[in-house]
Amino acid sequence: MKHIIISAALSAVTLISTGCSGFLDEEMKSTLGPDNTYTSSYGFELAATGLYGWARSEFNTWGEATTSQGQACPYEMFQIATDIVHQGQQMDGSLKPFESLSYTPSTTFVVSYWNWGYGLISSANELLKYADINTNWDNDTDKALYQATARFFRAYAYRYLVYLYGDVPYVETIETNYRTDFTRTPKAEVLEKMINDLKFAEENLPENPDKVETGKLTTWAAKHLLSEVYLMAGLYTEAKTKADEVITSPYFHLMQQNERFGAEKDKPGDVFHDMFIENNQNRTSGNMESIWVMQYEYQTDGGGGAYDDWTRRAWNPRYWDKLEGFTLADSLGGRGLAQIVPLTWWIEDQTDFYDANDIRNSEYNIKRHWYYNDPQYPDKVGKEAPITKETREKNQIYPVITKFFYGKADNLTYEGNNKDRMKFRLAETYLLKAEACIQLGDTKGAKEAINAVRKRAGATEISESQATMDFLLDERIRELVGEELRRFTLARTGKWLERVKKYNSYSAHMDEHHLLLPIPQYIIDLNTGAEFPQNPGY
Structure with missing residues (x-):
């Protein structure tokens, strides 16, 4: 366990030093460390930026980021074996164990999300430790601000760990001695600690979202997450209260149908579709619904990379793959891989799942009609291609949400999904x-x-x-x-x-023990100084 925490902290320093344009000169990167970073507000801003970067890599596939999940389908693991999708193309094996429910204590994402979570916690704890020591602040509020940021991200990391593994060790300090005697903290206690962190965050993060840098946390993000954590803890009155505080905030409102905005506001579409167009996620675009947005801009310093978020590849069909009459196009979402495919019950079979006038069911938001676009087949261009059993089975064309349609005309085979991501x-x-x-x-x-x-x-x-x-x-x-x-x-x-x-015949053999992932086996093996039980069923 200590090995995870120490190695994750070292990785965080690497991430901080290489992923934050403008904070460090090249010659300083090789000497960056806690003792010469946490000495001023400037250094704590650098460290806080590292926390954002670590969190942003939550779905990183492989390469490019210190916190890579190591395989192609980490995001998909949170969607598969639920009531909305099944696995599509089978070429990558990282998702298959999660649909077949055959994952083990050594399966890639079982291990990588444990490491990602405790890595983020370790980095947050390091910032908090040095914030208590430092006396050189530019402003009287800086100490509380950076502590609030760290405590938000610590709670954010534990959110993943508790959902995925149940009882997990609660670690709130940087350990100075090697330990092999960690124990599993009951979920209820971890949730209580998360609530305390988020209460501190809501009290000390900025209030006005128009006076913070795009993508930075505000009190409203803490309140939104606190509402969810209260639900996790069964504190429903408190959850309702926190949700109401956000809903009644003067800074946000649901974008109504007469409030078209952003890059395509004068083109055919609707306001729901507007929210998912590239560059329309932040308040600067006119989007008053976003509470917290992770920054992934394409070819932008501090934005995302080609491997940070493959959600587009996950959802979008392989229309370009040996389907005569189609060629890659950014307007069709770029090079989708159909790693997950919508279950038909909600998107295709039930005619009454969406009301007739529900804009979330419009052609702008669910693509049910596909038109040939390959100029090599001029007799087909512009005509509708039928969706058939074969096109479904080959994951080529089928009804699909357009939220993740994203392609770059200058690089149609580009892997990433570098749109900013509305987290809350x-x-x-x-x-x-x-x-x-x-x-x-x-x-x-x-x-x-x-x-x-x-x-x-x-x-x-x-x-x-x-x-x-x-x-x-x-x-x-x-x-x-x-x-x-x-x-x-x-x-x-x-x-x-x-x-x-x-709803999901692909994973219908699920039973109670599948509701938690197993504890990574190497954690149990290293923790020789105290009992560290495996989750039941593994």
Whole structure:
């Protein structure tokens, strides 16, 4: 365990020194370390930027980042074996164990997410340690600001660890001696620590999102995450209160249908589609719904790289792969790999899953019609290509969400998805509130929260009797599919097993023990000084 923490901290220094343009000159990079970094507000800003960089690599595939997950499908692991997708193309083996539920304590992502989480925690703890020592601050508020940033990211890392592994060691200091006697802290205690961190963060992060650098945290991001963590802890009144604080904030509102904005506001489309167009994620574009946005801009210092986020490749079909009449195009999402494919029950089979006027079901947001585009076949260009059993089985064309359509005309084979990523947006805050209300038996409050989201979409408003957990989970598909980590949502609401068995025949043999990943085996092997039990079933 100590080995993970120390090596992760060293990796964080490397990430900080190489990923933050403008903070360091070349000759300083080889000498960067905690003792000569944490000596001023400038140094703490550098370290905080490193935390953002570490967090941003949560779906990094391989290469390029210190915190790579080591295989092609880390993001997909959070979507597969749920109620929304099945595995598409089979060429990469990293996803298969998660659909077949055959992962082991040595499976790549089982190990890499443990390391990613504790790496981020270690870096946060290091910043907090030196913040307590440092006396050289530019402003009286700097110390609390950087502590708040570190504590937010520590809670953010534990969010992953608790969802994935259950009881995990809570580490809040940098260990100076080698330890082999870590124990698993009960989940309830870890959640309490996370809540304390996020309370500190909400009190000490900036309030006005228009007065911080794009992508930086504010009190509202802490409140949004705190609402979710309260739900995880079963503190539903507190979850509702925090969601309400964000919803009633003067800084955010749901983007309504008459508020077209951004790069394509004068082109055919709708406001929901606008949110997912490149460069439309931040407030500077006019998007008043985004609460926290990870920065991944293409070919931009401090942005993402080709391996940081392959969500586009995951969702988008292989229309370009031996399907006569099609060629690569940025307008069709670039070079998709169809690593995950939507289950037909929600996107194709049920004619009433979306209301007729629901803009989230428009052609701009779900592509159900594919038109030939290859000039080598002039007789076909512009004509509609039929979706058939064969095109589905070959993962070539089928109905698909367009949230992750992204291609670069200057490099059509480019792997990355370098659009900024909306991590928290207001529509989800409304749905977190609805979840809290349902758990409290407040069907009126749940109805109102859900209807706020549906009204923006042009969907029919629901009644109190319809405000159930299953309806809410369906609504989260309509609104947040691909954005949320579906594995987390289903685990938190206690509906995972039920809905997989109902909707997903590919993973229908799931049982209770699959709801947690195994503890990485090497952690158990190294921790010889205390009992460190494996999760049941492994």
